[in-house]
Amino acid sequence: MKKILITTPIYYVNDKPHIGHAYTTLAADVLTRFFRAQGKEVFFLTGTDEHGAKIADSAEKSGKSPKEFCDEISDLFKKSWENLNIKYDYFVRTTDKRHEEAVKKFIEKLKEKDAIYEKEYEGLYCVGCEKFLTEKELVDGICPDHKTKPEIISEKNYFFKLKDYLKEIENLIRKNKLEIGPEHIKNEVLGLLKQGLDDFSISRQKERVKWGIDLPFDNNQIIYVWVDALLNYISAVGYGDNKKEFKKWWEDARIVHLLGKDILKFHAIYWPAMLLAVGEKIPEQEFIHGFFTINGQKMSKTLGNVIDSNKIVEKFGVDATRYLLLSQFPFGQDGDIKQEKFIEKYNSDLANGLGNLVARVLTLAIRNKIQDTNTKPEKEILNKINKTKENYEKLMEEFRLYEVLEEIWKLISFCDEYIEKEKPWKNPNPEKTISNLLYCISEIADLIAPFLPQTSEKIKEQLKTGKSEILFPRI
């Protein structure tokens, strides 16, 4: 398909943006730039999740009205993405009128399709997770993620008939009609489906949760924040509001959701089930990336180890931050981030690696008055470049961003070795060697473009003007 909708989760505004959020959003930005370079039309969607008890509590603690509070934090997300040169096409907020209307329409549709029923319910609710937990999920009676005791809540709610769709979802996943990647996560989802899942409640009583969207057919109830949130993916592209837009970016596009594994069940099971229930198309693909820890520990406010991406940008610059975040560990796996390692990696890969290579080659070119990047290089060089490009495209299609970077950096090392081997400074006729290298560098500039867009531009500029400037000063 030529059109692609790429999404990130919409982030809760109860907390400031941090590098966990930046990681997913950055990956979406890189993929968007890559697909565009391939001539595809891409819509990159991100935004903020602003309803629910958790956010209402945070607003109250800060002495602000919920809306005022949401506006402020939502802006912080936008600012962080701007600082990382992340260029989304649309920023959805669940407090947008357009979103709220779409959500109401969708819920009406679920009711019309008889996919909703009423039930008295008692359960253990964790406000941190904004979901009911089972006894099994608790550790010593406490939510393992939020270290708080869930409340026992008993109330009348509306339920979605999830069980009716589980078999179909399993089939869709097995047949890769809904492609869940990487493979080990797909198996995890199939495992969850095998265990069996219960219908889930799609509303909360208003006396307990006030900050949210009213349930259209019962004004004592508020729509459950997760149902509200998932619907951003369609409200943002015109569901119930603009048929033409919705056809273009939902019905006729390849839909790719990127997310962390913490919210897998909602995306891989609840979401497609809701869409099946109303007869809408389900996403083609969900890619679940790993979670990182900081020096081996979960990133958390209480531990005080939360890293702000803006701080890294201040220290290393935009492109370097983009590189540092994505070159830590493979995108689909868990990993650990050690901030001290950032400096080491910056110096070895950017200052001494890419930056030094470009400077060396340009100096040679200037000294020998060569400015040609178009002449086809020798076979050995061309083969290396073609092989790199082939691997690059394949890995990109599989979202293996870390491996893509490795592939580019292998080409950089190859060039360094080539210089050492050819020793153009000793050669009375170094023209061919230098033009080979210039060709490589202009290819490298293209390959890094989705990851390091400004650096890519700078290299192209330097090749054009024949002036060398330091790309990454050593730190």
Ligand code: MSP
């Ligand atoms: N609001 C929900 C999502 C609704 S989507 C319809 C939510 N928000 S969140 O603010 O908690 O963001 C969760 C997402 O942030 C994760 O799925 C992941 O994409 C990203 N990450 C947060 N912490 C992270 C790490 N430590 N490591 C990697 N990604 C992390 O859940």
